[in-house]
Amino acid sequence: MLPVAEECGVRLVAHPDDPPLPEMRGTARLFYSHTEYERLLALSPSPANGFEFCMGALQEMPDGDLYALLDKHSAAGNIGYIHFRNVVGKVPQYREAFVDEGDIDMVRALRILKKNNFDGVIIPDHTPEMSCAAPWHAGKAFALGYMRGVLQGIEREG
Numbered sequence: 001m002l003p004v005a006e007e008c009g010v011r012l013v014a015h016p017d018d019p020p021l022p023e024m025r026g027t028a029r030l031f032y033s034h035t036e037y038e039r040l041l042a043l044s045p046s047p048a049n050g051f052e053f054c055m056g057a058l059q060e061m062p063d064g065d066l067y068a069l070l071d072k073h074s075a076a077g078n079i080g081y082i083h084f085r086n087v088v089g090k091v092p093q094y095r096e097a098f099v100d101e102g103d104i105d106m107v108r109a110l111r112i113l114k115k116n117n118f119d120g121v122i123i124p125d126h127t128p129e130m131s132c133a134a135p136w137h138a139g140k141a142f143a144l145g146y147m148r149g150v151l152q153g154i155e156r157e158g
C-alpha cells in the first residue's frame, strides 16, 4: 500500500497493539513492544509510513522508554498523530487512568513535542468513565481541557 499512498500524498500510520500482547484470542499480533513497533519503519522507510503514537499502549509495554521513543520519532517527523492517554502499570497488570493520574508525566511529554516542533495532531483517547449523564463525553472533555491548559502553560514559558 505504501507506493500508492506515496503517489496520492497520503500517510499511513499504525496504532500499536492494545493490549500489547504477542498473541490474543489465538491470533498473533505485530506491535506489542517498542522494538517491534520500530521495526514497522525500519522495514519500509517511506514518508507515507508512520506512527499513530498511542501513549497509553506504548507505556503499557514492558520494554523501552516512552519519553525517548517520543523524542526520537517526533524529532524525525515519524509521527502522524498522537493518542494522548495515560495508564498505571504494565502488561499484564495495568489499568487505564485519567490523564493527570497515570504513570506518564504528560507535561514532560508535551514539552518534548514542543521542543521538537511537532505539528501533527494530538487527540484524547479513551478515558475512564465518570459517574454522570454523559460519562464518555465527560472523560474526553476533561482530557481536552487538561491538554489545552498544559499547552497554554508551556507556550507562555516561551
Ligand SMILES: [Mn+2]
Pocket: 015, 018, 054, 055, 056, 057, 083, 085, 125
Ligand atoms: Mn490509542
